[in-house]
Amino acid sequence: MGKIIAIANQKGGVGKTTTTVNLAASLGVLEKKVLLIDADPQANATSGLGIDVEEVELGTYQLLELTQKAEETIIKTDSPNLDLIPAHIDLVAIEIELVDKDDREYMMKKAISELRDTYDYILIDCAPSLGLLTLNALTAADSVIIPIQCEYFALEGLGKLLNTIKSVQKVHNPNLDIEGMLLTMYDQRLRLSNQVVEEVRKHFADMVFDTIIQRNVRLSEAPSYGESIIKYDASSKGATNYLNLANEVVKKNKEIA
Secondary structure (H helix, E strand, O other): OOEEEEEOOOOOOOOHHHHHHHHHHHHHHOOOOEEEEEEOOOOHHHHHOOOOHHHOOOOHHHHHHOOOOHHHHOEEOOOOOEEEEOOOHHHHHHHHHHOOOOOHHHHHHHHHHHHOOOOOEEEEEEOOOOOHHHHHHHHHOOEEEEEEEOOOOOOOOHHHHHHHHHHHHHHOOOOOEEEEEEEEEEOOOOHHHHHHHHHHHHHHHHHEEEEEEEOOHHHHHHHHHOOOHHHHOOOOHHHHHHHHHHHHHHHHHHHHO
8 A cells, every 4th residue: 555645844945846756756766656746736846747737637626626536637757657646727726615615624535545556655745835735635644744944944834834733633634644854955065054954853853864955956957847856867966865865765664564
């Protein structure tokens, strides 16, 4: 049975979509069967995998409305072993449309439960907010990865996210775990970056991944070509970082199993 992991942080610009796309592609390279669900109306994960957002007809919107079977919303990507449920700007409307529905927090869980046996990992790229879309993702997920950038405001808003996770555990999903906190945008030359790493490791200890994602120009360039870092430049520091992260995730889940 596959594991569902949400990648969430309501703070924008922390490397959330970069992490979702490149972790998904790296797990695919490790011969794991992976599904990426783009649950962000900005649809950056969709375009980052080379899919023209304007041409998306079926995707996360229809999945959450339960108007299509989950399999009908899945498209193949050019990355090995990686499928995608794409997003479109119309996903913006979903929070308003779901608000009056019963069990509105459980729409994604209902929709994707049948896909667990098809994939080793299902990764959900969450919107940079703590709204209904993110709540759906956390309710459906087994665990959550929290990207934290190695910058001044790194811990700002983290308390709010952890409170949301606790509240989801209490009300909607008692089995939700924190897969790990991932330090991103690290620059070893900067004292501030090193201070943030030290601070996060001191406060959260074993909850923090050993892998740190370093600042890398190739990592920033890859999405503009509609490619993961693995496809764009497999020899780059960014590709090495994400392959290390994928190995860490796989190893951790083997130990749990």
